Amino acid sequence: MGAVYLATDQRLGGRRCAMKAIRPWADADETVTMAIRAQFAQEAAMLARLDYPALPKVSDYFSTGDHDYLVMDFVPGQDLAEVIKEARRKGRFIPESQVLNWAEVLCDALTYLHLQEPPVLHRDMKPANIKLTPDGQIKLVDFGLAQSVTLDPNDPRTITGLRGVGSMPYLSLELYGAELAGSDPRADIYALGATLYHLLTARQPLSAQERFLKPAAFELPRALNPDISPTVERAVLRAMALRPEERPASAAEFKRELLTGLAPRPPHTESGLAESLHANWLLLTLALLLLVTAVAVTVR
Incomplete structure (x- = not known):
């Protein structure tokens, strides 16, 4: 989708900023571009x-040559993917209490985004897109895949630009090949749940596609880190449900479940999930498409 550069804004006294360069499709004709x-x-x-403490402020945007540029606040510090690696090098897990503190901030940030009119979806929540600043604040930094959506695809306010597929371990199943109007804030809930899984276990979760095709391969968080409390595991697993309707309906609801331990038990065990999911025609179609792709690759 693009590269992010550290830059200085000469019009604002040399203020440091982050500048994201986005190149339109290379083979697009002039009309599409x-x-x-x-x-x-x-x-x-x-x-x-947007104006929220856990989100960097976008200050400018422009297009020149064959690139579009988005200028936003520079956020110093480590991203959480680096924090995970550092903890692994030391042979330890990030404490659950610390992860829950971060989760509370991230849930509040998603709530702010999802309550915009129309709602804004981030669609690329992952540890590498979350910064831990030197003073201990958490910021969700990459808006490259953010989307403003309406549930009605005919509503003229619906924005379909800058779409992308996100990052596979954090991408909900319904977003594989989905059109924008077919997604809702629960896709961000899945990504946050997968992010918390990674933070708590120091292991990237299997992608939703892999979990759908091989349910038994998915490892429960407490199997990887016994220090995770059962209630937090249950909340994370509910957020990572493959079916959107089985996830918390909002980031605020997910936050309550994480912090109070009141998440309902998942309606399906991971080992028996595939049988239930095959009743859903959309997911069955996905499985068939994946099978056809695999056969085509084999024939080649």
């Missing part, structure tokens, strides 16, 4: 309106 750039301008203007 113009449409993508118009959508980029809509997306950037929407991001510039």
Whole structure:
């Protein structure tokens, strides 16, 4: 989707900022490129309106040459993927209490995004996109895949620019090949649940695709880190449910379940999940497409 550079804003006295360079599709014709750039301008203007402590402020955007640029606050510090690696090098896990403190901030940030009108989806929540600043604050830094959505695909406010597939271990199953209007805030809930799984276990979760095809391969968090409390494990697993309707309905609900231990038990065991999911025609179609792709690769 693009590269992020550390830059200085000469118009603001050399203030340090982060500048994301986004290149439209290389093979797009002029008409498509113009449409993508118009959508980029809509997306950037929407991001510039956001104002929340755990989100970097977007200060400018522009297009020049064959790239679009998004300018935002520079956030110093380590990303949480680096924090995980550092903990593993020391042979320890990040304490559950610390992860829950971060989760509370991230849930509140998602709640802020999802309550915008229309709602804003981040769609790329993962440890590498979360910064821990030198003074201990958590910030969700990469808006590259953020989306402003409405549930009605015919609503003119729906923005479909800057789409992407996110990062596979954190991508909910319904987003594999999904159109924007077919997704909702529960996709971000899945990504946050997968992020917490990684933070608590120091292990990337299996992708939703792998879990769908091989349910028995999925390892429960407490099997990897026995210090995780059963109630937190249950909340994380509910957030990572493959079926959107089985996840918390909102980030605020997920936060309550994490902090109070009142998450309901998952309706399906992981080992028996595939049988239930095959009743869903959308997921069955995905399985068939994956099978056809595998056969095509084998024939080649």
